[in-house]
Amino acid sequence: MxxxxxxxxxxxxxxxxxxxxxxxxxxxxxxxxxxxxxxxxxxxxxxxxxxxxxxxxxxxxxxxxxxxxxxxxxxxxxxxxxxxxxxxxxxxxxxxxxxxSTKIAHSAKRGILEKLGEHTYQNYLGFLSFMAFMGELFSNKICYIISFKNIRYKEIAFEINESAVKAFGIVALTSFLIGLVVAYQSAYQLKIYGANIFIVDMLGISVLRELSPLITAIVIAGRSGSAFTAQIGAMKITQELDAMRTMGFDPYKFLVIPKIIALMITMPILIFISDIMAVIGGIVVANIDLGITVDLFLDRFSEVVAAKHFFIGIAKGPFFAFLIATIGIYRGLMVKDDTQSIGFNTTKSVVESIFAVIICDAVFSIALTNLGI
Amino acid sequence: MKNIIEVRDVKTIFDERIVHNGLNLTVKEGEIYGLLGPSGCGKTTLLREMVMLQKINSGSIKVLDYELNHIKNEEAQQLRQKWGVLFQSGALFSSLKLKENIALPLVEYTNLSKAMINEIVEYKISIVGLKSEDANLYPSQISGGMKKKAALARSLAMDPKLLFLDEPTSGLDPISAREFDALILKLRDILGLTIVMVSHDLQSIYDTLDSVAIIDNKKIVYEGSLGNIKSVKNEFIQTFFGKYNE
Missing domain, CATH: 3.30.750.24 (STAS domain)
Known part of the structure; x- marks a missing residue:
């Protein structure tokens, strides 16, 4: 050498x-x-x-x-x-x-128009497959309605524990901190005008009506929605879904619908917990920073915050839950036979479900305000 | 003997690539039937079409007298309980223990008591050559060979008449592979199964198969027994079988 x-x-x-x-x-x-x-x-x-x-x-x-x-x-x-x-x-x-040996052909460069066309077509196909998914979902949901025998209580209970009960801690902590921060920032502004007591009105309405449902939905989308995608995606790669189909166990009945129902049941409860924790956060700040006692805070709270705000917040729960669960599961079913697509679809699932939740919230906001509720 | 599976003029197209162009084959009762061919010829695809995981573009497939193109939902459910499928990697449900995997079809489809199901599971576990203490393990805790055996036990849970095996011996060491072949032969004799399998393992092909179908160039180039296969003029058959046992 x-x-x-x-x-x-x-x-x-x-x-x-x-x-x-x-x-x-x-x-x-x-x-x-x-x-x-x-x-x-x-x-x-x-x-x-x-x-x-x-x-x-x-x-x-x-x-x-x-x-x-x-x-x-x-x-x-x-x-x-x-x-x-x-x-x-x-x-x-x-x-x-x-x-x-022959030369390996280099894939030809494509023009913007061709790429745009392909992209549009792919999105169109994606839309169609989502519609097909929704169709299958509803046709399977009907099975549940026809006969109680078809309801898979065990799976639903399992999913309730997995995706909601275990999320109580993180939802509670996040909501408490959000309540604390919102109250702290508004306390600073309110003090200038000496309108200390109005913190109750502000916090009560904003937390019950908007913040709690949104925060809960975002935490659950990040936590449980992504877990749905990853779990179903991995089952697809290991052919477990195929195995289920050949054994005659419809994955929709066994995996998809229990998850959706479980989340729809528990989301309102999670929002309720989030409400409590956020208001506690507010009380702490009001007490320390603005000198409003707990009694005074609660008196004022029951006086100015109408119950409808609470009910609107809770009612959003099942809708958000449906969006999060369906998008998470749909993304899981879209996983291809490679590990990379698990990551890709999990990301997409979280982004899309948070986006869908915010859109849904906006629709609620506009519709309810126009209805005068 | 009765025809268990009839495949007629099946055409499969992926995007723009033609995979099958007019396939015909017949599986008779009690046979161990092999699907062979070069990789990428669509053996596994054909198997997936037979078990209704994939739709064909044209032609017809008849399994146990059910026409798959026009099958109703309830009929499809009935059919699915009459066959067992063994996937290449086992496809055991990773969240369930082995015994729960095997018991699952029994729990779902029958109203047997827990004790009875346990008995059946024990029997299936022993018939495939697993030890009873393995029953409490999760699929992630066992070896590839054991996974295949457990998956076989699960596919046998409902006493099917028809068994589909996708590369049953791939990924096994030669000793386990021969054991598996012997097991399949034994099961066919005991339970009177009809078995359709995709395989690349020459030894296993010669040891177990009664008849074969060779898929090449989108068509069946040979269907029949292994005895006179070497006389067929086909590049794949000549290279695959040519040098064996000479």
Missing amino acids: EHSSLDILHVDGKLRLKFFGELTLYNLTSYQKTVDSINFSRETDVIIDFMELEFLDSAASIFIYNLEKKLLSDGIQVEILCKNEDILEIIHLVKNQKQI
Whole structure:
């Protein structure tokens, strides 16, 4: 290896490329540069001299093959001098293989219009498949309505525990902090006008009506929605869903609908917990920062905050739950046979379900305000 | 003998690629029937079509006298209880223990008592050669060979007449693979099963199969017994069977 080198000589009007030592993947690039810098246009005969070469690997013989081909096409005579059987064999092997191998086609570059068209079509197909999913979902839901026998209580109970009961802690903590922060920021503003007591009105309505349902939905989308996608996606990859189908267990009845129902049942409860915790957060700030006692806060609360705000907040729960669960499950069913698509679909599931929840909330907001509720 | 499966003029197209173009084959009762062919020829696809996991583009498939193109929902449910499917990687439900996996069809489809189901599960576990203490393990805790055996036990839970096996011996060491072959032969004799399998394992093909269908170039190039297969002029058959036992 230490004496590998290339000599370029002119002997008898012929260009002689004399290789020493080894010619392999590791030193090929420098040789390639040297050879490329040679001006072959004045030559008529080139001798590639491997007499002193000890080892040639397949990458290097491809290089030699290409060089020979290029020189021949320029009308230059090429002669390879070699006595080493191994080297001759590998040159021969590469030559044979190269003659039958075809170039790997590069995928053609596509124009913006074509890409846009494909993208639109893909989205259209995605929309169709979502509609197909919804159709299947409702036709299966009807089974539940027809007969109580079809309801899978065990699965529903399991899902209630998995996706909701275990989320109580995180929902409670998040809501408490949100209540604290909102109250703290508004306390600062209210103090300026000496309108301390109005913190109750502000906090009560905003938390019960909007903040609690939204915060709960976002936490659940991030926690349970993504879990649905990952679980169903993984089951798809391991063929568990196929196995279920061939055994006649419809995955919709066994996996999909119990999850949706479980979440729809528990979401209002979670929102209720979130309400309590956020108001407690508010009470703490009102007490410390604004000097409003707990009694005063609660008196004012029952006076100014109408019960309808609470009920509206709770009523949003099942709708949000339906959106989160269906999107999470749909994304899980869209997972292809590779692990990367689990990550892709889980991300999409969380983003899409939060987006859908916010849209739904906006619709509620506008509709209810216009109805005067 | 009765025809268990009849495949007629089946055509399958993925996007723009034609996978099957006019396939015909017949599986008779009590046979161990092999689907063979070069990789990518659509063996597994055909198997998936037979078990209603995939739709065909044209033609017809008849399984146990049910026409799959026009099958009603309830009929499909009945049919699914009459067959067992063993997937390549087992496809055991990862959230359930082995015994729960095997008991699942029994729990769902029958009103047997818990004790009775346990008995049946124990029997199925022993028939496939697993130990009873394995029954409480989860699929993630057992080896590939055991997974296949457990999956076989699950597919046998409802005493099906028809068993589909997708590469039953792939990924097994040679000893387990031969054991598995012997097991399949034994089960066929004891339970009178009809078995359709996709396989690449030459030894297992020669040991177990009664008849084969070779799929190549989107069509069946040979259907029949292994005895005179070498006389067929086909590149795949010549390379695959040519050098064996010479």
